[in-house]
Amino acid sequence: MGEFRPVPDVLAYLAGSWRVTRSVRDRASGDEGRFDGVTVFGALNGPGLLHEESGTFVWLGVARPAERTLRFLPGPTPGTADVRFADGRPFHDLDLRTGRHIADHPCSADLYRGEFTVRDADRWRTVWRVAGPAKDLLLTTDYARVG
Structure with missing residues (x-):
């Protein structure tokens, strides 16, 4: 996909509810899983958004409930975000002003590299x-606004 939609303010863009579909592929074993659910970007007590994701994750034929919570805080540059885990630890930065962003997150000896793209x-x-x-994974998540 070569066309990205610039987003002048990532927090304003993300606010609300999104349908989520995520594929998870273990590139070493070939195993595949899928998450289906909803992410709500709601008000935080203070500036930013509370990201609450919940749904069902199916791995090796076993379905189980799954959820996660993140905090999207205003970033150092207007229109950007500083993404944090629920406990406040840093996760990654997010700048969608060009419609595309690459972020890295080291986790022990593994490296998470995320590519974020806005379609519309x-x-x-x-x-x-x-x-x-420890890991060789590919996680692809599509978000579609609800309502």
């Missing part, structure tokens, strides 16, 4: 490639 006003995608001694 109601659709965006993340692709995380995880490489290292």
Whole structure:
């Protein structure tokens, strides 16, 4: 995809509810899984957004509930975000002013490299490639605005 939609303010763009579909592929074993659910970017107590994701993750034929919480805080440059885990630890930066962003997150000896792309006003995608001694994964997530 060569066309990206610039987003002048990532927090304003993300606010609201999104349908989420994520494929997870273990590139070493060939195993594949899928997550289906909803992500809500709602108000935080203070500036920023609370990201709450919930749904069902199916791995090796076993379905189980899955959820995660992140905090999207205003970034150092207007229109950008500083993404944090629920406990406040840094995760990655996010700047969609060109419609595309690459972010890295080291996790022990593994490296998570995320590519974020905005397709239009109601659709965006993340692709995380995880490489290292413990993991070799490809996670592709599509978001579609609800309502």
